[in-house]
Amino acid sequence: MLSLFAHWQTLKQNPRNAWIAWIALGLLLVALPFLSDWTLGRSWVRILAFVLLYVMLALGLNIVVGFAGLLDLGYVAFFAVGAYLYALLASPHFGIHLPFWVLLPLGALVACVFGVLLGAPTLRLRGDYLAIVTLGFGEIIRIFLNNLNAPINLTNGPQGVNLIDPVSFGDFSLSKSHDLFGINFAPVHNYYYLFLVIALIIIFVGFRLQHSRLGRAWAAIREDEVAAAATGINTRNMKLLAFAMGASFGGVSGGLFAGFQGFVSPESFTLIESVMVLCMVVLGGMGHIPGVIVGAILLVALPEALRYLGPLQQSLFNKVLVDPADLRMLLFGLVLVVMMIFRPSGIWPSPTRQRELTPEDGIANQEKESVYDANR
């Protein structure tokens, strides 16, 4: 896998080959749902759609954790806000049916407001403490969603909201199959392409943000907040902005999730979801967009691939010893632990970050360590 990345780096240096690689990648992304229909089956198209959804989520969290260095363990709260907003305003629950075009920006906006609400009082906190407060915030949102069915039924409690309107553009509903150019597009294909487009937009925005004045300000805050403030960066506003932007990405993905599933319930927004998204960011390589994308792909696909453990056990031992559903989370946890021990900066860290983290000689290491101690 490492040699592949090295190959990628050399590819980038040759413009013509780089173009060919990009075009090939684009074609692959377009053809992917049909390829997987062919080989692995329809269920994998759905998984691909989820991969894209998690790519969006992970990139949103990457703004907060990777760019600005603020550890957020309650990110799924914004996902939940987006999803519930879509669910409540486009379902028979309240009898409101707003169109997709209104709901998606509205979801981003409302999630953004929640981001500021969480960010404003907690910006003084750093590191682990911030992580715990955001974690508490995520749990509070979930508990409210779970219990706000009495005395006024706002969220329909643990049953969740169902019969949510599918995403549709005018009369073109994504939940029906369409024949275009003689090819039959199933609903799940339609959603895949919608998610692909939005994910690409988010990736583009992410890259532009990273290399903008804003992105540099965030990097400065991440590396040394005091120094950043001294150079004239308004650290409070910048951190709030990071929270708000990350949250609005989460809100957008939440809306898409609600439309895609047609059903939302508090169960989808537990702590483990936040943890999962955080793991995508950290495992992939914090602050490095391609790395984060790889992390999201791996962490969505890995548990799915581990489902095949059942048949494997069957063929090896002639019976299923351990239920694969139980085993796959166990292996997932193990992968997290082992990855962090052997590659703590992620699978594909950004080149500059890696240089910062691997000191050239022992003396630099000593220096780093003592700073680390003094900071605590």
Next chain:
Amino acid sequence: MDIFLQQIINGLVLGSIYALVALGYSMVYGILGLINFAHGEVVMIGAMIALAMLQALASSSMPIAVIILLSLLVAALVCMALGYAMEKVCYRPLRNAPRLAPLITAIGLSIVLQNIAMIAWGRQFVAFPLQIHATQHAIAGASISDLQILIILVATASAVALLLLVHKTRLGRAMRATAQDHRIAGLMGVNVNTIISVAFVLGSALAAAAGIMIAAYYGLAHYSMGALLGLKAFTAAVLGGIGNLGGAVVGGLLLGLIESLGAGYIGALTGGFLGSHYQDIFAFFVLILVLIFRPSGLLGERVAERA
């Protein structure tokens, strides 16, 4: 009045369990600066092992007291070994890694432990195998059972023992020195690695005790019981001032009281809008308020800003 007193008693019982778990968090955080997210799972493993032992021994002819003590001992030993192994395998290699790495490892570890427990004991609740015929004592209109008294006594004894260990013995002095500065403590001849292991082992032993208590108190254990308990205990540790052991005890008791009084009165206070099923929210509100207004906790020393 009797409801008030009853909620106070319930709060104290719950709070003393939180306090035991919080001590483990606080000790590790004080020495390593690490939030050991997997600590709640150690509590769960302790409860599960004790229940399994009780089940295995229930049919034997030994007297009940011996059976209970034996299960306690085995559970504590297993948890201590687990705590030691956790530190050695998962945290030690990451001591100089980026700060997020050990946090992710801890999360991974707690997923692993939960799933091991789920495979071993199943998804359903495991019932406490012994019928504890707890006698109820009436005090001023409220009642307290033998079991509740026992929980409070054992928790107090363990906490006092730990505090004495940390503040009166040579080992405790080494622990306090390590908490202040690893390197200088090392130069003074303290074996820092041993001290860190000791902190994990002691914390795990207390966690095992807490796990057994909570399983006996509710009569149930479940593979996912550790996660929320761990979070609440962490809140307690922060409330008291993380790194401060006395603070962990105070924080645990306070959180228990806040929770049970809150759950008892939230319905009346909000005119029936919010009910007692919001009990779990109190811990998080308390946590957020403490961190915003007094990040160093009630008894913690004022630190400018935690990095």
